[in-house]
Amino acid sequence: MGLNKVLEPLNIGGITLPNRIVFPAFQTNLATPEGFVTGRLLRMYRNIAEGGSGMIITGCIAVSDDGAPATNVMRIKSEEHAARLKELFTAIRKNGAVPAVQLMHAGRQTLSAITGHPLVAPSAIPCPVMKETPVELDGNGIERIQDDFAKAAIRAKKAGAGLIELHGAFGYLIGGFLSPYSNKRRDRYGKDKALFFTEIIEKIREKAGDIPLSCRISADEFVDGGLTVSETKRIAQRLEEAGADVISVAAGTYASMAHMAPPADMGEGVHVHLAKAIKDATGVPVICVGNIWSLEYADRVIMENKADLVAICRQQIADPRFVKKSLNNQPFNKCTGCGTCIYFLRGANSVSCPQNPEL
Numbered sequence: 384m385g386l387n388k389v390l391e392p393l394n395i396g397g398i399t400l401p402n403r404i405v406f407p408a409f410q411t412n413l414a415t416p417e418g419f420v421t422g423r424l425l426r427m428y429r430n431i432a433e434g435g436s437g438m439i440i441t442g443c444i445a446v447s448d449d450g451a452p453a454t455n456v457m458r459i460k461s462e463e464h465a466a467r468l469k470e471l472f473t474a475i476r477k478n479g480a481v482p483a484v485q486l487m488h489a490g491r492q493t494l495s496a497i498t499g500h501p502l503v504a505p506s507a508i509p510c511p512v513m514k515e516t517p518v519e520l521d522g523n524g525i526e527r528i529q530d531d532f533a534k535a536a537i538r539a540k541k542a543g544a545g546l547i548e549l550h551g552a553f554g555y556l557i558g559g560f561l562s563p564y565s566n567k568r569r570d571r572y573g574k575d576k577a578l579f580f581t582e583i584i585e586k587i588r589e590k591a592g593d594i595p596l597s598c599r600i601s602a603d604e605f606v607d608g609g610l611t612v613s614e615t616k617r618i619a620q621r622l623e624e625a626g627a628d629v630i631s632v633a634a635g636t637y638a639s640m641a642h643m644a645p646p647a648d649m650g651e652g653v654h655v656h657l658a659k660a661i662k663d664a665t666g667v668p669v670i671c672v673g674n675i676w677s678l679e680y681a682d683r684v685i686m687e688n689k690a691d692l693v694a695i696c697r698q699q700i701a702d703p704r705f706v707k708k709s710l711n712n713q714p715f716n717k718c719t720g721c722g723t724c725i726y727f728l729r730g731a732n733s734v735s736c737p738q739n740p741e742l
């Protein structure tokens with residue numbers, strides 16, 4: 384297989400990734416109801432790490448109780464949670480990949496029946512899909528959640544995470560603040576919609592010190608009145624100025640869910656052009672994602688300077704050994720884009736994949 388760039392190492396924020404392939408955050412609902420890592424999660428990530436990706440972003444992890452997107456999402460609110468995560472990060476590292484972790488708060492895109500708390504958001508506007516009206520966060524609420532991100536980052540770093548990703552995509556709390564679609568505030572967090580995010584970065588830098596930070600954003604929300612790439616280029620620049628080492632470019636919100644995990648008929652590399660636009664506007668490495676099905680295509684994206692890293696999610700769920708099998712010209716189980724993984728992520732169910740009964 385004539386690959387040029389995708390197997391090259393990359394230095395970011397003082398660490399070296401062994402290649403340019405990333406397994407991005409993938410919420411499974413496979414943790415315990417208290418948010419502890421389970422044997423199934425360990426096995427899933429160990430298999431993917433053995434498969435050959437250079438970086439594995441575990442999670443998402445909910446940083447606050449009122450920000451849990453699902454019943455069995457991973458948490459990091461105690462030393463005991465961190466100890467189980469340490470096992471997970473160690474297993475990933477032993478298999479040659481850099482273990483990373485995604486921290487998030489679901490904002491209005493969850494239900495109080497899941498979190499056990501009133502929903503919170505930049506403005507008291509319900510998500511059109513979840514339909515529950517959130518409470519508008521006041522100054523104390525904003526500070527509490529920013530501190531939760533910082534505390535989670537300190538624990539994750541101590542537990543051995545090599546990089547921390549902050550989930551600002553898909554309309555969750557950080558993404559909700561970024562967007563005029565969901566942020567109608569008149570205070571400084573409304574006038575400067577990136578402020579909530581940049582303050583989190585600054586707090587993490589101040590309290591957790593040096594650790595590479597990736598910021599995931601939806602470069603286009605694909606909703607009327609939402610973010611488009613003309614605004615997100617500027618947001619990415621602000622994140623870079625605040626200390627982001629990587630920008631991870633995704634797309635969509637719950638109201639445009641097809642873009643979050645695009646069906647196959649949206650085409651190969653459907654959002655690569657967005658990554659290219661953000662890459663051209665910033666000076667940090669950029670991760671692209673969305674229907675990337677082969678290493679040859681991933682290599683081409685990097686060769687053509689459209690992104691620096693390529694995230695491949697569902698294809699590595701369908702076959703955790705996809706990377707190595709591709710390199711060895713072995714057949715692998717193909718993701719058919721059937722949507723089962725997403726479909727089963729409702730209520731108290733966990734993900735499953737018809738291609739990978741081992742999951």
Ligand SMILES: Cc1cc2nc3c(=O)[nH]c(=O)nc-3n(C[C@H](O)[C@H](O)[C@H](O)COP(=O)(O)O)c2cc1C
Binds near residue numbers: 410552633643695
């Ligand atoms: C079941 C499922 C859960 C996901 N969970 C997360 C998540 O927790 N955080 C996140 O940023 N993206 C999440 N994603 C999005 C993926 O990281 C990725 O961007 C998306 O699947 C598109 O990549 P792909 O075409 O390679 O699958 C999830 C996707 C799926 C299918």
